[in-house]
Amino acid sequence: NDKQKECEDCHVLQESLLSSASGYSNYRGILNWCVVMLVLSNARLFLENIIKYGILVDPIQVVSLFLKDPYSWPSACLIIASNVFILAALYTERRLAVGTISKMTGLILHIFNLTSLLIFPSATVLTLTSMTPVGGVLSLGVYTVLFLKLYSYQDTNRWCREIRQAKAKKLTRSYSCPSVAQSNGSAVHTYVSYPGNLTHRDMYYFVFAPTLCYQLNFPRSPRIRKRFLIRRLFEMVRGNWMVPTIQNSMKPFQVPNHLIWLIFFYWFFHSSMNFVAELLQFGDREFYKDWWNSETVTYFWANWNIPVHKWCLRHFYKPMLKKGINKFLAQTAVFLMSAFFHEYLVSVPLKMFRLWAFMGMMAQVPLAWFVGRFLNGNYGNAAVWISLIIGQPVAVLMYVHDYYVIHYGGTT
Structure with a gap:
C-alpha cells in the first residue's frame, strides 16, 4: 500500500492561481498588503505635510469664500x-x-x-x-x-x-x-x-x-453606529491633506479638475451622505453604484448619482412613458432638465450666462447614442472615462476664462 501511494500521480491539469483562466478570486491577503504598504509609505508624507503646511483649513479663508462682509x-x-x-x-x-x-x-x-x-x-x-x-x-x-x-x-x-x-x-x-x-x-x-x-x-x-x-x-436602521460615524467624519475632514498636492499640480496647469471631481464624489456621496444617513438612521444607503465600470454613457448617468436617478425615474421619466412618449424623447427630456439645473447652479452664482454647462449636458445625448451604437466592453468604458477626464475640465475652464475676463481682464 505504501508503495502504491508513492506511485500515485501528483500532477493534474490546472492553471496558476494568478492566471485569469484559474477562476481564483480571493485576493484579500494582497489587498491587506496594499493597505499596509499604503499606510507605511504615507505615514512619513503625512507627518511632513503637518510639519510643513500645518492645519490647512484656515477658518478665515473658508469664511471669506461665503462672506464678503462678516456682518x-x-x-x-x-x-x-x-x-x-x-x-x-x-x-x-x-x-x-x-x-x-x-x-x-x-x-x-x-x-x-x-x-x-x-x-x-x-x-x-x-x-x-x-x-x-x-x-x-x-x-x-x-x-x-x-x-x-x-x-x-x-x-x-x-x-x-x-x-x-x-x-x-x-x-x-x-x-x-x-x-x-x-x-x-x-x-x-x-x-x-x-x-x-x-x-x-x-x-x-x-x-x-x-x-x-x-x-x-x-x-x-436599528441604531446609530458610533464607529461608523467617526470613520465617515474622518473621511470628510481628511481632504485637507490633499490640498498641497492639488495646488502644486495646478501651478504647471495640469488637469486637476478630474481628480477634484473624484475626491468630491467620494466625500459627498460616500462619506457625507453616509454620515447624515447614520445620524438619521436612514436605512437605504445606495447612493451610487459601479459607475466606474460603465460601458455606456447612459449607464454612467443612471448609476453615479442614485438619488437623482431615482427621482428622475419616479417623477419624470416613467410618467412621460405612461403618457405615451417614446423612450428616446423621454431620455432627451431628462437630459434637458438636468442641463437646465446644471446651468442654473453655475451661471446664476457667477452672474454670467454662457450656457457651457447646458451644452455640455445636452452633448451627452449624441455621445450616449454613439457609444451605445459603436462601442462596447472596454472600448465603451474607455470612452466614458475620456468624456469625464476631458469634458468636465473643458467646461470648467471655459467658465474660469470668462469669469476672469469679466472681472479681471481690464486690469491686466
Whole structure:
C-alpha cells in the first residue's frame, strides 16, 4: 500500500492561481498588503505635510469664500428663508387631505410654491452684491434639492389621496398614526398611514434625509453606529491633506479638475451622505453604484448619482412613458432638465450666462447614442472615462476664462 501511494500521480491539469483562466478570486491577503504598504509609505508624507503646511483649513479663508462682509450673511439668511416654502407645501397638503381646498386650488398653490422656490433665490443671488459665488452655489444647491424634494412630496401625497378616493372609504387611524391636527407625530419607527404623515416631524425628517424621493415610511436602521460615524467624519475632514498636492499640480496647469471631481464624489456621496444617513438612521444607503465600470454613457448617468436617478425615474421619466412618449424623447427630456439645473447652479452664482454647462449636458445625448451604437466592453468604458477626464475640465475652464475676463481682464 505504501508503495502504491508513492506511485500515485501528483500532477493534474490546472492553471496558476494568478492566471485569469484559474477562476481564483480571493485576493484579500494582497489587498491587506496594499493597505499596509499604503499606510507605511504615507505615514512619513503625512507627518511632513503637518510639519510643513500645518492645519490647512484656515477658518478665515473658508469664511471669506461665503462672506464678503462678516456682518452680512446673505447665503445663510437665504437658506433659513427656505422654511417658508417647506411649510407652505406641508400646509397645502394638510388642507387637501381634509378637503378644505379643491384639487385644482392645491395644484395651483403647489405650482406657485415650486416656481417661487427657483425664482426667489436666483433673483436674490443676482441682485445682492454681498453674495459671493460660493455662497450663491451653496444657496441655489439647497433650493434645488428642496425643489426636487417638495415636488416628490406633493406627487407622493397626491398618489395617496387618489388611492384613498379609489377605495371610497374613510381611513382607520391606529394608535401609532397621528391625526392631521397633531403637529409633531409620534414615535419615529411606527408605521404611518396617510394622512398621518402630514406632520412637521415627518416633513423635516424628509428635508434632512439623504434622498430626493418621498415615501410615508422610510427604511430605518436599528441604531446609530458610533464607529461608523467617526470613520465617515474622518473621511470628510481628511481632504485637507490633499490640498498641497492639488495646488502644486495646478501651478504647471495640469488637469486637476478630474481628480477634484473624484475626491468630491467620494466625500459627498460616500462619506457625507453616509454620515447624515447614520445620524438619521436612514436605512437605504445606495447612493451610487459601479459607475466606474460603465460601458455606456447612459449607464454612467443612471448609476453615479442614485438619488437623482431615482427621482428622475419616479417623477419624470416613467410618467412621460405612461403618457405615451417614446423612450428616446423621454431620455432627451431628462437630459434637458438636468442641463437646465446644471446651468442654473453655475451661471446664476457667477452672474454670467454662457450656457457651457447646458451644452455640455445636452452633448451627452449624441455621445450616449454613439457609444451605445459603436462601442462596447472596454472600448465603451474607455470612452466614458475620456468624456469625464476631458469634458468636465473643458467646461470648467471655459467658465474660469470668462469669469476672469469679466472681472479681471481690464486690469491686466
